[in-house]
Every structure is written in structure tokens, then in C-alpha cells.
Amino acid sequence: MALSDEEVKKIYLGFKESSETPALATCKTLNKVLSFDNSSTLQELSFKTKKLIERLKKIEPLIEVESLSEIFLRFISLTAEEYQSIDEVREALKSRGKLFEEKVIRCSRKIAKYGHPFIYEGSTVLVHSHSLVVQEILDQARLAKKRFNIYVTQSACDKSGQRTKDFCEKHGIPCKLILDSAIGYYMEKVDMVLVGADGVVESGGIINKIGTYPIALCARALNKPFYVAAESYKFIRQFPLYQRDAPQPFDPTCQNVNELSPLVDYTPPSLITLLHTDLGNLTTAAVSDVLIHLYV
Numbered sequence: 613m614a615l616s617d618e619e620v621k622k623i624y625l626g627f628k629e630s631s632e633t634p635a636l637a638t639c640k641t642l643n644k645v646l647s648f649d650n651s652s653t654l655q656e657l658s659f660k661t662k663k664l665i666e667r668l669k670k671i672e673p674l675i676e677v678e679s680l681s682e683i684f685l686r687f688i689s690l691t692a693e694e695y696q697s698i699d700e701v702r703e704a705l706k707s708r709g710k711l712f713e714e715k716v717i718r719c720s721r722k723i724a725k726y727g728h729p730f731i732y733e734g735s736t737v738l739v740h741s742h743s744l745v746v747q748e749i750l751d752q753a754r755l756a757k758k759r760f761n762i763y764v765t766q767s768a769c770d771k772s773g774q775r776t777k778d779f780c781e782k783h784g785i786p787c788k789l790i791l792d793s794a795i796g797y798y799m800e801k802v803d804m805v806l807v808g809a810d811g812v813v814e815s816g817g818i819i820n821k822i823g824t825y826p827i828a829l830c831a832r833a834l835n836k837p838f839y840v841a842a843e844s845y846k847f848i849r850q851f852p853l854y855q856r857d858a859p860q861p862f863d864p865t866c867q868n869v870n871e872l873s874p875l876v877d878y879t880p881p882s883l884i885t886l887l888h889t890d891l892g893n894l895t896t897a898a899v900s901d902v903l904i905h906l907y908v
Contacts, residue, residue: 615645620664621671628672633744635676635845638668639716642684643709646702654698661685675811675819675859679848683906684712719843719890720748727806727841727888728752735760735803738795738831741767741821742775743808745841749888754785762787763798767821769873792823795830805831809842813850814903816881816896818842819858822874828883837885844891847903852878 615623623644628637645664651657665681695701723745731737731753739746739762753760762780766789767773773789780787790798805827809818818824818840831838852858858878881896891902 615648617667620645620667624668624671633676634672634674635680635843636713636716638677638680639684639709639713641668642681643706643713646705646709649702651698651702654701657698657701658685673859675848676843676846679811680716680845682848683845686906716843716845719845720745722890723841723843723888724748724752726890726893727839728756730804730837730839730886730888731758731760731806732803733758733760736801737762738798738802738805738827738836739764739776740773740805740807740824740827741765742772743841745843746806746808747776747779749806749841750780750785751783754783760785763790763802764788765790765792765795765823765827767823768792772821795827799830799834799836802836804837804839806839806841809840809846810876811850812840812842812847812887812899813852813878814848814900815851816884816887816899817852818879818884819852819876820879822877825855825877825879825883828879832883838883839886839888840884841888844889844902844906847899847906849903854878 620641624637624641627640627644628634642661642664646661649657649660651660662685665685668681669678695704727749731749737750737760739750741764750762762776762785764773764776764780764787777787777789779785807818807820807824807827809820811819813819820840828838850859855878858876860874860876881899884896887894887896887899894902
């Protein structure tokens with residue numbers, strides 16, 4: 613794993629360009645760099661892997677990169693217990709790493725299977741920003757011959773909601789792009805809210821694109837179901853209580869008068885109706901049990 617920071621970054625960005633999701637790019641990068649490993653002991657392998665994870669987190673400081681890396685590291689620890697020599701561990705990691713990668717790829721399809729039945733005939737759904745797994749659910753509902761309508765927030769400041777609108781138009785799903793500030797007006801018109809998540813914390817709350825929290829508050833005020841679609845590899849061992857506790861990347865291109873604009877906010881579990889995951893449809897209370905299973 614004697615690769616420079618620039619070489620690791622080049623590998624990661626190459627995978628991200630082709631696979632789209634940071635999580636899958638992280639998984640593929642970890643597998644590829646491990647294929648160059650020449651560690652003589654398990655301790656050395658673990659140390660190098662931890663250093664690699666720190667480098668990946670600096671390249672793209674996203675929650676899903678951190679959470680998937682932690683699960684991958686746990687995966688290595690469990691594998692090591694089954695073998696006697698470092699060579700056996702290395703070979704096992706190559707094959708199991710591929711299995712782990714395939715599991716990540718299958719996540720969105722499994723979530724769509726569990727999530728699309730909640731979109732019923734004639735319903736209107738409010739979607740925030742852009743999420744590939746939400747996109748997969750909408751596509752599965754379309755393939756099931758359901759007729760439904762979408763409102764999607766513009767999602768300042770990168771206007772990522774346009775990507776969702778483009779997808780809907782391409783697949784013949786009626787969709788209207790709305791201003792972020794118009795959610796109160798349109799909430800009366802929708803039957804449910806469906807959002808993705810950057811991360812799911814121990815309490816069952818989520819960290820997601822800025823603007824998710826006020827949408828959840830508005831949905832609760834008008835008694836609208838608030839559904840979250842999230843892969844289980846985004847479950848992370850954090851327990852924020854306030855907005856300031858959420859790990860916060862900042863975008864220097866989105867500035868106001870006084871400070872850099874936050875990119876994510878924290879939505880507490882009390883505002884979430886249900887989580888659509890690759891493990892099934894979960895209540896927020898079930899998240900801590902899943903994390904225990906993953907890490908203990």
C-alpha cells in the first residue's frame with residue numbers, strides 16, 4: 613500500500629466518475645489498494661488500512677465514506693480471526709472484498725423493493741435534492757405501472773434537485789421543480805415526503821442535505837409521512853443532539869454575508885416515519901440494534 617496521496621486520490625476519483633456513488637468508489641479503492649499490499653503482519657495491514665481510510669476521508673469528507681470504511685475495517689478484523697497467516701488473510705480479503713463490493717451495489721435495488729410499495733396509485737410525493745436510492749424507488753414504482761406525481765425542491769445552493777427533475781422527465785414521471793422556501797405551500801398538496809440520507813446516526817435520526825430538517829418539521833405539522841431511503845452502510849456510530857453536533861462540511865462557493873453555508877442538517881428520529889433500507893423497512897428505534905450487529 614505504498615502509494616502516494618495523489619495516486620490514491622486518482623484511483624478514488626476514477627472509480628467515483630464511473631460508479632457515481634462515493635460509497636462504491638470508497639469500496640473499490642480499498643479493494644484495489646489492498647491488492648498492492650505487502651504487509652508482513654496483520655497489525656501492519658490494519659495500520660496501513662486505517663491510514664488509507666484517513667486519506668480517503670480527506671479526499672471527500674462525507675459520512676458515507678467514513679461509515680463504509682469503518683464497516684470495511686471491521687470486515688478485515690473478522691476475517692483475520694479465521695486464518696493463521698497474513699498470506700491467507702490477504703487472499704481471503706481479495707475474495708471477500710469483492711463480495712462486499714457486490715453487496716454495496718445491490719443495496720439500492722433491495723431498498724427499492726422495500727420502498728416502492730409505499731408509493732401508491734395517484735399519490736403525490738415531495739422529494740428533496742437528489743438521491744440515487746430515492747431515484748431507484750421512483751423508477752421501481754414507475755415499472756410497477758403506478759401513476760404518481762413528484763414535487764422536488766430546487767435544493768440551493770448547488771440546485772441538485774434539477775438532476776431529479778431531469779431523471780423524472782427522462783422516464784415519463786410527472787415532476788415539478790419548486791423553490792426550497794415553498795415547501796410550506798406545497799406540503800398541503802403532497803401525500804408523503806421521501807428523502808435520502810448522507811448518514812443514519814445511532815438514534816435513528818439522519819444527516820442529509822441542508823433543508824431536510826425544515827421539510828421534516830413541516831411534514832410533521834401537517835401530519836404527512838416522512839420516509840427516508842438509506843443504505844445500511846450509511847449507519848454510523850454518532851449521536852448528535854443538536855445541529856451543531858452533526859459533522860459539517862462547508863462549501864466555500866456557497867457564501868452569505870457572514871459565514872460559509874452548511875451543506876447538511878440533522879433530522880431527529882421523532883420526525884421520521886420509517887426508514888427504507890436494504891435490511892427492510894425499519895423504525896428509527898431499530899437502528900441501534902443494527903449498529904450493534906455490525907460492530908460488536
